[in-house]
Amino acid sequence: MSDYMFKLESHLSAAQNRVVKEVQAAAARANVNLFLTGGAVRDMLGGFPIRDLDFTVEGNALKLARALAEKGIAKVTGEDEQRKSAEMVFHGGVAAEIAMARRERYSKPGATPSVSPGTIHEDLRGRDFTINAIALSLNPASLGLLLDPTNGLADLERKEIRAVHSRALYDDPSRMLRLIRFRVRFELTLDERTAQQYENARLDELEKLIPPRQVFKELTEIANEASPGDVFEALAAEKLLPLFLPPSACQKAGRGVFARLQKARQLLPLGIEVPVNHFPLFFFLLTEKLTPSEKSAFMRLTAIRKPELDRVAKLQADSRKLERELRSSRITKPSHVYKTLIGAPGEQLLYLYLTSAHRQVHDRIRNFLQKYLPAAEEITERQVTATGVEAGTAKFKKVLEEMILARVDGRTKKPPPPDVEEAAPPARNVMAAGHSRGQ
Numbered sequence: 001m002s003d004y005m006f007k008l009e010s011h012l013s014a015a016q017n018r019v020v021k022e023v024q025a026a027a028a029r030a031n032v033n034l035f036l037t038g039g040a041v042r043d044m045l046g047g048f049p050i051r052d053l054d055f056t057v058e059g060n061a062l063k064l065a066r067a068l069a070e071k072g073i074a075k076v077t078g079e080d081e082q083r084k085s086a087e088m089v090f091h092g093g094v095a096a097e098i099a100m101a102r103r104e105r106y107s108k109p110g111a112t113p114s115v116s117p118g119t120i121h122e123d124l125r126g127r128d129f130t131i132n133a134i135a136l137s138l139n140p141a142s143l144g145l146l147l148d149p150t151n152g153l154a155d156l157e158r159k160e161i162r163a164v165h166s167r168a169l170y171d172d173p174s175r176m177l178r179l180i181r182f183r184v185r186f187e188l189t190l191d192e193r194t195a196q197q198y199e200n201a202r203l204d205e206l207e208k209l210i211p212p213r214q215v216f217k218e219l220t221e222i223a224n225e226a227s228p229g230d231v232f233e234a235l236a237a238e239k240l241l242p243l244f245l246p247p248s249a250c251q252k253a254g255r256g257v258f259a260r261l262q263k264a265r266q267l268l269p270l271g272i273e274v275p276v277n278h279f280p281l282f283f284f285l286l287t288e289k290l291t292p293s294e295k296s297a298f299m300r301l302t303a304i305r306k307p308e309l310d311r312v313a314k315l316q317a318d319s320r321k322l323e324r325e326l327r328s329s330r331i332t333k334p335s336h337v338y339k340t341l342i343g344a345p346g347e348q349l350l351y352l353y354l355t356s357a358h359r360q361v362h363d364r365i366r367n368f369l370q371k372y373l374p375a376a377e378e379i380t381e382r383q384v385t386a387t388g389v390e391a392g393t394a395k396f397k398k399v400l401e402e403m404i405l406a407r408v409d410g411r412t413k414k415p416p417p418p419d420v421e422e423a424a425p426p427a428r429n430v431m432a433a434g435h436s437r438g439q
Helices: 003-011 014-030 038-046 061-070 120-125 152-158 175-186 192-203 212-223 228-237 255-265 278-287 292-302 306-326 334-341 346-355 359-377 381-385 394-408
Strands: 033-037 053-058 074-080 085-090 094-100 102-105 114-117 135-137
Touching (some): 003 038, 014 033, 014 061, 014 085, 014 094, 038 053, 038 135, 038 152, 053 061, 053 120, 061 094, 175 192, 175 228, 212 278, 212 292, 228 255, 278 306, 278 346, 306 334, 306 346, 306 359, 334 359, 334 394, 346 359, 359 394, 381 394
Parallel strands (some): 053 094
Antiparallel strands (some): 033 053, 033 135
């Protein structure tokens, strides 16, 4: 195994590692070259958490994505026929994109590009910034080979953001928004030529050419940032916030809104996977204090669609139902709280913590996230199999759940640390007890 493959596996969650192997196997069956690209490679090399997996295929990417969907391995959530790419969600909530390696040509700034199949090197050289133009081969003959034609690794080490070519921001002006977001998230500085290209693009008012759906896409990326308030402040400083909100609403998207979000996110336990769809909660907080006319303007600016609005409405409705369950008189023990909340999406827990008027609900959510989940993680597969139960069986799941509930209730002592001669088992998502989130 190459050093880069070892580094990749150590940065991915167990669910993400499974997805990489599943896509590798599908690419091998389809006889196409497969590469991990973009943000996943950038974040691996920079030591950042890997959010999404971006795969690039030298061949028919949509066919590969549909084959994965037909086998029930993943669900296709969106397709771009022009760029031959598919957004997907795999088991465990892992988000990924599978795209065709391509060449793009723009007739004028902000125009829809003409797209044609290309090699991986042509694809990388046509990207936005050098730190996003790095690929890792997932092919058997060159497994772990790093492709870096624009020297993005060096820029990452220098903490510098550099456009791949002199027309990067002119071809696609939405890259200006991405530039600001990356600058904030990674604390990067702009190299001189990129800074000049940005200034020229702003003088030419190219931000006015950014399509509303690209604004929406950037908004969803901001929702996933660790500090969305810092990104909004940077956009406001650059006078770009009116792309997202009507002028009368820009002041309402202040630090106080995002401070509430940060307060809720701090409840999430470190080292334990709690899947959260951040956008519905982010959208709710962003628009909570807007007037009806301001909300209408916001929806026009971002071209938000009905299914996306429905997700926000569903979050509110489902959360209120969960709130009633949490306040039930039948909940008398920590294990009751655990069983009530273990199947709830993370965004519901955070929404309720921010909006519920009941102290009891706040306390139970806080205890679940900060006490009961860590306690459940202390129960290992080795402890269950030590009782004579075979791993992977229905009985194993039952015994595992019983042991978890006993530990949460404090009916068992904290397990001793693993033996020195035997390595501790890898971190496990407590959902393995048969309580997959969202089901």
